Amino acid sequence: MLTPVFELAVEVGVPQSVGRDAAGERRCVPITGGAVTGKLSGVVLAGGADWQVLRPDGLADLDARYMLKLDADSPGGAAQVEVWSRGLRIGPAEVMAKLARGERVDPSSYYMRTAMRFETAAPDLQWLVQRLHVGFGERTPDQVRLKVYSVD
Secondary structure, three states, X not given: OEEEEEEEEEEEOOOEEEEEEOOEEXXXXXXXXXXXXXXXXXXXXXXXXXXXXXXXXXXXXXXXXXXXXXXXXXXXXXXXXEEEEEEEEEOOHHHHHHHHOOOOOOHHHOEEEEEEEEEOOOHHHHHHHOOOEEEEEEEOOOEEEEEEEEEO
C-alpha cells in the first residue's frame, strides 16, 4: 500500500556534463533549493546534486543526494533530513528531446520514478527512516517535482 507523505519541488541548475563513455553521457545537475509541502513542510537546501547517466537507449539513470530543512512546526521540529533518491526516467525519443531542450512536457508522456531513503536524527521522524518511499516524478524546465509515498 502507498501512503502519501509529501511533495517536493526541487529547484535545479544547469547540468554539467562530465562527458560520454560506453555507458552514456555522465552529468551532474546541481540542486539549488526548493520546497517541501504536505505532512512535512520546509525547504530543500542548496548544495545537493543529481548525478545522472543518459544512456544511448534513452534511459536516464538518476542518483540524487540532498538535504531538507523542516519548518519548526513540522513533525520533528526544525530537523534536517538527508535524501537519497535513485531512479530512472524514460519516454519516447521526441518527448525526451523536448525535456532536454527545457520545454514543458506532459508528465504522463514519460516514466519517472525513484526509490527514496531518508536519514535524520530527529526521534519523531524515525518512521521516515524506517520505511522505503517511492517518488513519482515530473521534470519542468527548472524543477524536479516529486510526489512522495511511503511503501507500507
